[in-house]
Amino acid sequence: MELSCTFDDDHQKDGEVDETDSTIGVGGPELQDSMQPSEGPQEDDERTISITDVSPFIRCTICTGFFIEATTITECLHTSTPQPCTVKPGKQRRGLHAQSVFRIPPELDVSLLLEFVGGLVFDTMYGNLLKVDAYGNILVCVHGFNFMRGPEIREQYPNKFIQRDDTERFYILNTLFNLPETYLFACLVDFFTNCPRYTSCETGFKDGDLFMSYKSMFQDVRDAVDWVHYKGSLKEKTVENLEKYVVKDGKLPLLLSRMNEVAKVFLATNSDFKYTDPGTAHRLWQSYFDLILVDARKPLFFGEGTVLRQVDTTTGRLKIGTYTGPLQHGIVYSGGSSDIVCDLLGAKGKDIVYIGDHIFGDILKSKKRQGWRTFLVIPELAQELHVWTDKSSLFEELQNLDIFLAELYKHLDSSSNERPDISSIQRRIKKVTHDMDMCYGMMGSLFRSGSRQTLFASQVMRYADLYAASFINLLYYPFSYLFRAAHVLMPHESTVEHAHVDINDSESPMATRNRNSVDMKDSEYKRHQLTRSISEIKPPNLFPQTPQEITHCHDEDDDEEEEEEEE
Incomplete structure (x- = not known):
């Protein structure tokens, strides 16, 4: 099986996707704490500022007071509602006069992260x-x-x-x-x-x-x-200023080299060649890829695409004419389409693992139009996992509240006039959900709000076969690894224990799929008098026989093994 990958971080137009499916999260080594200490003075002394001297200003969602934008002067520090806040000293600015003061105990140093999540x-x-x-x-x-x-x-x-x-x-x-x-x-x-x-x-x-x-x-x-x-x-x-904006990872060349040894690797980017070209100093970056496509114009790339042309790597200009030849290593192409990629690499849709960080332009379109295997890179996942593990007690409390809520209705049925008082539990559920959200930031988690998944989470579950904070995590798996999604139970499967299911002796009139329980010899084949002359031959069985061999393949990757067994 050929493995083809693409990496991209280009600006693309967004669109809409929906609903859910099975997905696998790829984990790497133990995650480090991503929260970095803030710069500036170590002492949390109070400071008076003039709100009118600063524009625009931001309202603190914790104390409802005003504080300065973090990128300009200071940070807003808070403890918990309804305690007020103070402004932590940052860069000094002239012309600040006393008008509004925010206070916080000096021993507490908690920064309010004004971050909006995606989705x-x-x-x-x-x-x-x-x-x-x-x-x-x-x-x-x-x-x-x-x-x-x-x-x-x-x-x-x-x-x-x-x-x-x-x-x-x-x-x-x-x-x-x-x-x-x-x-x-x-x-x-x-x-x-x-x-x-x-x-x-x-x-x-x-x-x-x-x-x-x-x-x-x-x-x-x-x-x-x-x-x-x-x-x-x-x-x-x-x-x-590549040193400032491009994050260097020493494991990236190693991963690309290993990929190149066992598979074909291609790069598809919406950027032009001049922006893509500045790369590694110790090795020509083109050598890591079997196929390079710039000006891809995704998501159009996954549909009709554009004309495939060659790029003059010396001048960065496009050569005249459409390229119609075979794949040439080291050649940079412009435009093209996903169909052209499959033809040049000699690969089918499911032979390709497509890696990208754009849920619409990369993942949805490649999945829906080509059936490619998809790997979504979600950098925010590192922080999500940190909160998930560090604040596990809140998630456990929310689950316990759901169990306690169910217990209140345990001995009641449709004949009961009693109405349990669940107001206190509802308030507690809201409080725990809010506390969970605030652990992630201003808008809560990217993937959930309490026990409910977000729109973005449903998009990931439906269209991404794999997802991780970084595709570097693939370095810790053999390329022969079989990724399988965790078994997801439906509500009727997760709330009912097998041992507690009562099976009635009388067959349900809707149980038409239990074919083996039907005794065909005892069943009477009744027909109207007018239809009896059409055919007097009774079918041997009302239903076809239950298959005795495996006919339902739950994993399409098993097709090759079945063909080998037949041979």
Whole structure:
């Protein structure tokens, strides 16, 4: 079996995906604590600042006070509600006068991480950032930096539900590239909401006769972000300072070399050759790949694609004409399609393991259109696993609350008039769920809210065969390793024990699949008098015989073994 891989971190247009399927998470060596100590003075002394001297400012969701954006001056430190906060000293700035003071005990040093997770949905009508589950049910709703409560949410979303198919209104922010614009949406909405010059309306803001809708704000931000990626100086600035922006991993060359020994490896990137070319100094980066494609234009790459052309690696320009020859090692190509990749590598869809970090442009399209095996890289997974293991007591408490809730109804049935008081348990479940979310950050976990999975989690489960914080984890597995998803129980399988299932002697009228229990000799074959003359020959069996050999292949990778057995 040929193994072909692709690696990419390019900006792509986003889209929509849905529902769930079996997926495997690939783990590496023991994860290190990803939380880094903050820079600046070690003493947590109090400081007075003038809020009016700083713009824009951010509202603290813990103490509801104002504090400075972390990237400009300081951090907001907090303990727990309702204790107030203090501003931790950072870079000194002139012209700060006493107006608003935040206090915290000096011995406590907990930084508030203002991080928005991926997978959020922006409502272009009301300007809200939504965290939803796989079916569109709203888990969290934020307007600017104001977390809306249940009654407020129901005013705009009566059923706490959105139609995700309405792509004109709802935009999914799925990727790492979307995180800056997600934060920018929140900053803009919060700024205009709190600015006395503007009047807040249901769908935007007014300043006299001028009206700015949330939709126009959204489009302006989207256009600006696209301009930065496609026409701005982002790539030039990145190339000028590779030491700052490119993370070096000594295990990467080793993994690529090992892959190249047992399989064919290809690179597909949406970037042009000039941006892709700056690579390793000790070895020509092209030597790690059997096929290199730049200007791939994913996700179009997985459909009709574009013309395949050769790149002059000396000038970076494209050669005239369409390339129609065989695969040549060391040649850089531009454009092409996934079908061309299969032809050049001599591989079928399921022979290819495709590695990418874009759930829509990489994983969904390659899975739905080509049937490729998919490996999704989720860098946030490292922090998710850290919280999952460090705060396991909260997850266990939530499970115990569910068990205790079920116990209250254990001896009740439809004839019972008793109504157990579950209000205290519900409040505790909400409190534990909130505490769990706050362990991850401002918007909670990327994958769940309490016991409910997010939209992003459902996308991962459906379209990614493998996922991990880094594809370097493959270094710790043999290339012959058979990845199998953990057995996922359905609710009726996980809540009922086999020993407690009562089997009635009388056969259920709906149990048509239990064919072996039907005695065909005792069954009467009744027909109407008019149909009796058509045929007097009774079939030997009403049902076909139950197969005595294996006919249901649960793993398509077993096909080759079956063919060998037949030979």
